[in-house]
Amino acid sequence: MPLHQITPEDELLRRIILQPQFFKITPDGVRRPTSAAFKMRSGEDGLSVDILGLTTLEQAIANRSTHTGAILSAKVPLDNRCPCVHDPVAGNPAHALIKNVTPALAKLFAINARLL
Amino acid sequence: MTMRKAIPRGEKGAVQGIKMWLMDADEFVRNERTSRKNARGINNKFALFESLETLATKSVRKPAMGLGLVVPKLLTQVNSFKDLAYDWDTYGALPIAEGAIAQARQLLNALSLQLVYAPAVSVHVFPMRDGGVQVELDRDSASMEIEVHPNGSQDYLLFNPDGSIIGTYPSLFVALRHFIDPPQQVAL
Numbered sequence: 654m655p656l657h658q659i660t661p662e663d664e665l666l667r668r669i670i671l672q673p674q675f676f677k678i679t680p681d682g683v684r685r686p687t688s689a690a691f692k693m694r695s696g697e698d699g700l701s702v703d704i705l706g707l708t709t710l711e712q713a714i715a716n717r718s719t720h721t722g723a724i725l726s727a728k729v730p731l732d733n734r735c736p737c738v739h740d741p742v743a744g745n746p747a748h749a750l751i752k753n754v755t756p757a758l759a760k761l762f763a764i765n766a767r768l769l
Numbered sequence: 770m771t772m773r774k775a776i777p778r779g780e781k782g783a784v785q786g787i788k789m790w791l792m793d794a795d796e797f798v799r800n801e802r803t804s805r806k807n808a809r810g811i812n813n814k815f816a817l818f819e820s821l822e823t824l825a826t827k828s829v830r831k832p833a834m835g836l837g838l839v840v841p842k843l844l845t846q847v848n849s850f851k852d853l854a855y856d857w858d859t860y861g862a863l864p865i866a867e868g869a870i871a872q873a874r875q876l877l878n879a880l881s882l883q884l885v886y887a888p889a890v891s892v893h894v895f896p897m898r899d900g901g902v903q904v905e906l907d908r909d910s911a912s913m914e915i916e917v918h919p920n921g922s923q924d925y926l927l928f929n930p931d932g933s934i935i936g937t938y939p940s941l942f943v944a945l946r947h948f949i950d951p952p953q954q955v956a957l
Contacts, residue, residue, distance in 0.1 A: 668859050673849055675858075677893045677905070687895045687905065688914065694863065694899035701860050720859065756926060757934040760914065764932035 654746055657704060659737040661728035665702040665749065666713050667691065668720045669768065676723075676768055684768045686723040691759035691766075699750025704739065708747035710769070723766040733758055840881045843894050847873050850896045863900035866919035873902035873917045876941075880904075883945060906948060911935065913948045927951070 659665075669675045669686050676686045693700055703713045705724065714722050727737050736752045754762070850865040857864075873894065884890055884906075895903045900919040905912065909930070916924040925944035927935040935951060938944035 670858050673846060673853075673896060675895060677891075677907075680891075687893070687903065689895040689897050689903045690858070692898060694861075694897075697861075756914070756916065756924070757928075757937075760912075760926070760928050760934070761932040 654741060656741075657707060657739040657749075659704065659727050659731075659739060659749060661726070661731050663727040663737075664705040665725045665727055665730075665737065665751070666705050666708075666710075666722045667700070667702050667725065667766070668714055669723050670720055672719070686763050686766050686768055688756070688759040688763040690723065691754060691762040692756055693754050699738065699740070699752045700754045702737075702749050702751060703745065703747040704749050705747075708745075713747065714769075722769045723763075724769065725762055725766045729762060729765045730754070730758070733761065839892060840877050843877050843892060844874055846894050847877070847902060850902065853896055857896070858898060860898065862896070862898040863919075865896050865902060866900045868921045869897075869901045869917045869919050872921045872923070873904060876904060876915060876917060876923070879941075880906075908948070911948050911951045913944060915941070915944075 657663075667686075667690060669690055675690050676684050678684050691700060702725070705713070710722065714720050730737055730751045735754060735758060738750050738752065740748050740750045742748045847870055850870060851867075853862070853865055855864055856862060877892075877894070880892070889908060891907045893905045893907075895905065897903050897916065897918075902917040904915040904917065906915075907913075912928045912930070914926045914928070916926070918924070923941070925938040925941055927938065927944055927947055929935055929951075935947065938947070
């Protein structure tokens with residue numbers, strides 16, 4: 654499978670655990686993921702996401718009773734100098750990595766992400 | 770806003786008051802514990818409370834909405850993080866460290882005192898992928914994130930409502946001051 658060049662038009666999906674809640678509900682009723690969902694831990698090469706155009710929600714989120722998804726436009730990391738790289742792995746050809754994610758950028762991603 | 774109000778009168782008291790402003794509130798409380806039953810210490814604890822009240826009451830004073838009311842629920846949530854096994858987020862997240870949970874509990878109790886009069890602050894707790902705990906405080910004018918790492922160390926980050934960062938802080942006390950009263954222009 655040829656590598657996909659991620660553009661600002663692509664949508665990236667990050668799985669979000671439902672229990673304990675990995676999101677909060679704002680006063681205006683909007684569910685918003687926590688930035689903790691977008692923070693890398695030491696040793697990681699990038700933040701794992703799926704390219705939505707290369708998969709389906711059913712494939713990306715195997716168990717909807719335990720997880721949901723946060724969808725982030727690739728424009729957000731790309732505009733903030735975070736390269737997005739298609740990185741297919743065994744069992745997940747849509748896997749990609751967002752590089753150079755700092756805690757400050759994780760907050761920006763969380764605010765701009767849309768929960769399913 | 771006046772800071773003078775926080776500094777007790779009298780030379781010795783004033784020195785204590787200045788020290789209090791220079792150190793983290795938690796550190797201050799720890800030091801005070803070692804010299805508890807000291808009348809001057811009690812005065813300064815009151816001064817700390819009074820100063821935070823001054824910071825917090827720049828808008829409507831609503832003690833009935835204080836953080837103390839939700840702390841038990843938050844503590845229960847933090848305790849539940851002990852049940853998270855390896856890979857709880859499907860991306861290889863680590864189990865939450867006991868030390869981070871204990872530190873987060875202390876932090877929540879401290880915040881419940883320090884934000885007792887803070888208006889309309891919503892607080893959430895989340896597990897972190899590296900085994901820590903994240904405490905998030907939100908107001909209309911700013912958001913604050915406290916990262917409690919597995920080794921117990923803490924980072925304080927302050928954000929504008931649009932998610933842009935205001936700054937990172939080495940001290941909870943300073944971060945809280947800017948959370949209650951966000952700086953217009955920050956040069957960190």
